[in-house]
Amino acid sequence: MTKAKGTLIPIGGNEDKGIEDNEMYTLEFIDEGILYHVVKEAGGIDAKIVVIPTASSIPVEVGQSYITAFSKLGCEDITVLDIRSREDSEKQSSIDLIKSCDCVMFSGGDQSKITNKIGGTTIHTILAERYSNEEGFVIAGTSAGAMAMAKRMIAGGSATEAFVKGAVDMYKGLALIPELIIDTHFIQRGRFGRVSEAVAKFPKLIGIGLAEDTGLIIKDGDMQVIGSGMVIIFDPRKLKHNNEKILEEGTPMSLTNLKVHVLANGDRFNIKKKKVQVLPVEAPFI
């Protein structure tokens, strides 16, 4: 387990790649509960927040929507860092912003855009170092922005009835939390097979399926569920049968003895101990 003092907040999202209305709508949706946690973890409404709408196909509109959403919560120091190329990630102004902020928020869209334009650049290095070393530094991301936090990133692959080898595309993510494979919109888009294939490929990692309007606050390997939906944890470490390695692409796969936890608001999972701690029934919604 990589040591880290900072905070990660991956969120299950509610937007579609390139569908403008939905991308806008998301913000309204997230606004209600989840962004409040992001602000709180970053130190409150005085936090300096940087929004990176790089994944989006409409970065200007999405950036503006996040300004509106964070403003509603009382935040005043919100900057949109509209990175559209690797060169943008090397600009001194970008570096200065990432060095000085309290919180970075990655929007939804296409996660490959995040890794292509930011992965391996100077701001990626700074983000990783600050997350590793600085308590209270927050990296949040919704949908694509959440998926990009993994080292083994789900880059594509749609919901299919069959669980066949090769249905999921895996690329290198930002590797902020290499122990996890993160998927989003888990229920609405029927992504059970996709996460199953991902953990079959990397059976030492933990698969996370985030429902919409649902997120995790991750601090030093401890994660807690926020929002209204469920989080599905796929623990493949005790798989008895996993034929992923030997099958040809397109062949139906089988997996047996996958351990699954279904968690709700307030529940915790410890990545180091691989243990669940469930919120007492009488506890209030967080």
Next chain:
Amino acid sequence: MTKAKGTLIPIGGNEDKGIEDNEMYTLEFIDEGILYHVVKEAGGIDAKIVVIPTASSIPVEVGQSYITAFSKLGCEDITVLDIRSREDSEKQSSIDLIKSCDCVMFSGGDQSKITNKIGGTTIHTILAERYSNEEGFVIAGTSAGAMAMAKRMIAGGSATEAFVKGAVDMYKGLALIPELIIDTHFIQRGRFGRVSEAVAKFPKLIGIGLAEDTGLIIKDGDMQVIGSGMVIIFDPRKLKHNNEKILEEGTPMSLTNLKVHVLANGDRFNIKKKKVQVLPVEAPFI
């Protein structure tokens, strides 16, 4: 485990309740692979087949489509038993048909119609007795027709992001295979939470999620996957945490240590032993 000499074939379906085009389309879809197995298990093309379209909102059209589909496979003795009331289930002509046929095929639609119009009637009793005592007697069902085979039947409850108590409605099914809770259209309709709640309610039962164009051949507790998609087995017997009993309706639920198997064409699961047997990689598609 109830002893049974007959054969059950639940199928994941591909139709919608009351949407005519889809209900028709289903048959074309199932036709290709799954119905072939139904006919084979019933003894081949000379089998006497009875189609029960009771679940459907367009029983006449659906019945006709099944006649067409079974005819294409070479079957000649196909009768539609269009039961629309409990009285229909007590008619001598209905009883004679159910007593004399080799195979009953329940269509998709609304599973409550099956239990309301057939559950507890004379033909239900005959079906259960013949399934229990007669080798080679086949009861197949797609979608609603598959779900009705359970004792604890999922009657309703849509895909939701949250896993909250009370989201799934459970009623009494035909109880042909009381050890299972069966759900269909598992992937396409995001029914992960619904099956999870069902097994949380009945943690001694096994939950089955059937993808579309996918089915099971069940004989004396041994089930084998047929079709192109996946079958998800939910084994809740070793749940460490299950707060279903103590929560109020509408409260988010948590479940930990759910054992899950993802099976593909040819794989087997033994209900008595609760063990999986996976098809060797080199085996052909069945």
